[in-house]
Amino acid sequence: MLTIMLEYVMAKWNLRYFLIACVIVIAIETIVILLRTKPFMMFPGNPSSILQKGWEGDLMLPSCRYTNEDRKASEVFLSCYVFIAVIVRPDGFENRNLVRDTWYKYFTNxxxxxxxxxxxxxxxxSDSLLQDLHHEQKRHNDLVMLEGLLDSYHNLTRKTVMVMKWTSQHVNFTYYLKCDDDSYPFLDPIIGELQERTLTTRLYWGYFFINLRVRGHGKNQDPLWFLTETYTPFAIGGSYILSRDLIKVIAGFEQCLHLYPNEDTSIGLWLAPFQLERKxxxxxxxxxxxxxxxxLIFLGRSRKEMLSLFHFSH
Structure with a gap:
């Protein structure tokens, strides 16, 4: 009788361990399945489109983090209150000379x-154009030639980011004034108003467009824009002013930014989440x-108009 009872207890005990083992195996298999399918559970939709966005291979996001370029202090060789970045075409010799001979001629002195x-x-x-540019640089020492950049209208947003990154690395400045080569700024009143500000941060100053519908055709069409039917507020790209901290933010996150075709709408989007003064x-x-x-600034002017403005103001 005792033997029968011991055999019964052992059978029950083994059954309990067997059931526990089954539960553990099922739990482990469930966890493995969940881990394998996690990307698709987080982002429901077309798996192929998900893979194209970075789930295939190494995830892209870990490399997308802010980089503080201030550490490269040894590369800073310019110091000023307002740094003026003029965006030009490589073959725009006449436009550059026009800037040198008009609104910036006497101001720098x-x-x-x-x-x-x-x-x-x-x-x-071409080799001949590069040679001409090097001669121009030797004479004026005011060119920044961005290697690896194909200078075209459709590359303007990438060029803008590269300019801001170069500025953040090489210039100690308070404000950044971006100008196209057909803009005519009056620097005295601009600097005067900047000096009257209490704060020197969080400034985005220009002529703003609010609730402008996304451009669907023409030279400025934005086929990649998918966020909203209207753009976030942005300052027209011909000329605008940003404080140093905002340049640092854009330059610091340059590897993460979506480069839309229009640089002015892109900047408005990149700065949209921040609390700042949109003037x-x-x-x-x-x-x-x-x-x-x-x-303060005339935008989109012809050579004749710029010369007239210069003679009128002097």
């Missing part, structure tokens, strides 16, 4: 507060509207 550089891409340029100013005057007597 009276105001050591500014530094100006012309930015252009050099990828794919809309009608004195950044477009060529399609009447300009006030106290205009």
């Amino acid at each position: 009276d105001h050591p507060l500014t530094e100006l550089r012309f930015f252009l891409g050099t990828y794919g340029l 809309h100013d009608y004195r950044f005057c477009r060529n399609s509207q009447p300009c006030p007597h106290n205009t």
Whole structure:
């Protein structure tokens, strides 16, 4: 009788361990299945589109983090209050000379507060054009030639980011003034207003567009824009002013940014999450509207108009 009872207890005990083992095996298999399918559970939808966004192979996000370029202090060789970045084409010799001979001609002698550089891409340029650019650089020392950049209209957003990154690495500045080579700024009143500000941070100053519908056709069409039917507020790209901290943010995250075709709408989007002063100013005057007597920057002007503005103001 005792033997029968012992055999019964052992059978029950083995059954309990057997059931526990089954539960453990099922739990482990379930966890393995969940881990294998995690990307598709997090992002339901078409698996192929998910893989194209980075789930295939190593996930891209870990490398997408802010980099503090201030550590490269040894590379800083310019120091100024306002750094002026003029965006030009490689073959725009006449436009660069026009800037040198008009609105920036006398200003630099009276105001050591500014530094100006012309930015252009050099990828794919002919040997003769490169030689001309090196002669121009030897004479004026105000060109920044961005290697590896194909300088084209459709590459303008990438060029803008490269300019900001170069500026953040090589210039000690407080404010950044971006100009196209057909813009005519009056630097005295601009600097005067900047110096009146209490804070020197979080400034985004220009002529803003609000609730502009996404461009669906023409030279400025934005086929890659998928967020909203209208753009986030942005300052027109001909000329705008940013404080140093905002340049540092864009330059620091440059590997992570989605480069939309239009650089001005891209900047508006990149800065949209931040608490900052978006200073809309009608004195950044477009060529399609009447300009006030106290205009700060004339945008989109012809060579003749720029010469007239220079002679009128001097």
